[in-house]
Amino acid sequence: MIAPLPSSVNHAVGRSPFNPDCDDLYQGWRTRKLAVYPTSLDELMVPVADGFALTPDERASVLLAVERANIALYQLPPGCARDKLVIRQLGRQFGLERLDSNLCADDDGITSLHVVEKRRVGEYIPYTSQRLNWHTDGYYNSPQQQIRGVILHCVQPAESGGENAFLDHEIAYIHLRDQNPDLVRALMAPDAMTIPPNVQNGEQLRPEQTGPVFSIDNGGHLHMRYSARTRNIIWKADAVTQAAAECLLNLFQQDSPYIFRHRLEAGQGVISNNALHCRTAFSHSDKGQGRLLYRARYFDRIADIEQDG
Ligand SMILES: [Fe+2]
Helix, strand or coil, rough: CCCCCCCCCCCCCCCCCCCCHHHHHHHHHHHHHHHHHCCCCCHHHEEECCCCCCCHHHHHHHHHHHHHHHHEEEHHHHHCCCCCHHHHHHHHHHCCCCCCCCCCCCCCCCCEECCCCCCCCCCCCHHCCHHHHEEECCCCCHHHHCEEEEEEEEEEEECCCCCEECCCCCHHHHHHHHHHHHHHHHHHCCCCEEEEEEECCCCCCCEEEEECCCCCCCCCEECCCCCCCCCCCCECCHHHHHHHHHHHHHHHHHCCCCEEEEEECCEEEEEECCEEECCCCCCCCCCCCCCCCEEEEECCCCCCCCCCC
């Protein structure tokens, strides 16, 4: 039986480092977190010989990277970049099973991200070559369909540009909470951030979604639902929520040592607990194939599951 999807709504938060009322737990967790946080993206890169069957060491390295920063990078051997099956299988080895087959996913539930000249109904900015602002994936999904895990895999980079930046959402949480726990409290409110409905040609493709920015899942992990876009995001109108949103924007504008920038090469990918990320603009011409990435979004979080065999 498939377990019910976790909700992003904060029910009874209870004792947790992420509960703004539990300062003792928070301080201990914060110290441990920052002590092992990587100083460069190289520490999170794991060369993988066979994506279909990781060695115990490769698996352990990915899990360790994710534990430290909610992000791991992998590098497949040359010639494997184009295979979507390897992405599916790679995810399964970390408990990433339940794909979000959104409006634009291909038949196999994995989305091919490439520039399309003419947008189909409901298509969003990832299908253009423009800059993409800081966000977590699926921030417009319902509370029951929040995206917990993501694989972003590069088949072919752009000729120039298309660099990603990544930031562990737990670091964003620390940034806010250290300034004032009330900022975190405001972003944990169930009405903190609203995404208006997606209406195209009079047809509603997705209803309005209201929910918290930070929530704690059933396993006690921190989840973040966020977009730095100014259009189509409605922040709760009170002063604390507005200040919290401003505080996050400030974090992204700083040259923070916690932000990692990287341009994915062919065969490289990111496996993450839906950490914050953004993308620079990239060059695109009609000649040649251009930038192509595969994106798999899951309702599952990365887990250390038992392997067969
Ligand atoms: Fe994204």
